[in-house]
Amino acid sequence: MANGKILRQLFRAGTAGDADAFRLASQAVIEEERQKQHHLLANDLEQILYGSDLNLRASNSTPRVHYDVPVDKERGLPLLDIRTPKRSLDEVILPSSSSAALEEVLEENRRADVLRSYGMKPAGKVIFFGPPGCGKTLAAEVVAFELDRPLAIVRLDALVSSFLGETAANLRKVFDFIAQHPFVVLFDEFDAIGKERGDSGDHGELRRVVNAVLQMMDSYEGRSLILAATNHEQILDTAIWRRFDESIEFPLPDEKQLKEILSLKLRGIRRQFEIDDKEVLKEFKGKSGADIERVIRRAAKRMILREQEFLTIKELKSALVREDLRKS
Known part of the structure; x- marks a missing residue:
């Protein structure tokens, strides 16, 4: 379920008849569901919002207000x-x-x-x-x-x-x-x-x-x-x-924060292990939040493509090996 702030924005926009604000709040709901790994729900909401023209999403992802952003004189790049x-x-x-x-x-x-x-x-x-x-x-x-x-x-x-x-x-x-x-x-x-x-x-x-x-x-x-x-x-x-x-x-996560990150990133993924499994925590010790997110995403992809019902520690370990190789 989307957080209270987004829901308030959504309801305000809907009752005020502000189509642009409603679309922006709806996009935030969709993005939040994707972050929770609720991809089927996110896809359904996206289809309801955009219908058959999903290309509208790109044009509506930019800020509504135009800003005269300064540029670099040497190359003309926005700063x-x-x-x-x-x-x-x-x-x-x-x-x-x-x-x-x-x-x-x-x-x-x-x-x-x-x-x-x-x-x-x-x-x-x-x-x-x-x-x-x-x-x-x-x-x-x-x-x-x-x-x-x-x-x-x-x-x-x-x-x-x-x-x-x-x-x-x-x-x-x-x-x-x-x-x-x-x-x-x-x-x-x-x-x-x-x-x-x-x-x-x-x-x-x-x-x-x-x-x-x-x-x-x-x-x-x-x-x-x-x-x-x-x-x-x-x-x-x-x-x-x-x-x-x-x-x-912003330090590397300790065990308490590690459990919180795993709980957040594994939300919506069926798995054969508990968040506080000592073997799992040992594997992720010393990893940053970004490292953990990449590992879980890679492991979840393998699980989906192999049509497995549950994520296992074996997939996590394999994804961790790939992550270590990528950074070496």
Whole structure:
């Protein structure tokens, strides 16, 4: 069953006769059912929504509002991708301290008017750090979804230019743009523009970029919530950390979080083992959430194609071997 937030959006749109909002909420319901592995239900709902013209889905997946996204002068590439978020808070599984910090950021931004009435501001700049695949990018989408804002992802491939001074100019375009709109903005792989200035391997241009980032973050007073994510927090310039209101760690899952992730990803899949089976937990120990999701998806595909009724530990182990080979 879809979560309460989506259902409220669906009912509001239906009673108001807002066809566009109804379609967007319906798409979110379909996507959520797919995430739960309820593919038959998702297909049925999609068929009801679109009828025979399923190509409408692609045209309706873009944001309704047109944004004049800035571009890189060197190659004409857009500096940001604007997306409609679809994933909710129950998909982010973190240690209690990290989860509480994330929920505090959400509450502060939901009730920003209350804070401002007391002369205070909500957290406006937050950095996520931790190993790859532990949910940083997912969390950015979830924050955007929970705050009912578009997600704007800064494209580092377009942002970083080969021309002297152009990267800083691109940064200025991005900060000017996000200041005008209420986005949730994600600077993924933030270490690419926030690397320690004392690194002897870097030339003066990169040091100037870091200085530009610091200055723009200091002076930023815009409407967007800025999120940064890094897998390499140890190489960030020490001055960078002071520019963020909050820092939230996304570590590899411990046993408790591992059980929660398995429960989420195996939902709707018939299986011959329990979530807390010690053999299963041992196999997934040290894996990230993204690793676990890929393994389960691969194993489920094999189960379906072989027309097996239940997923077994044997399929999981085989998929784990494939995952290890893929990463070696």
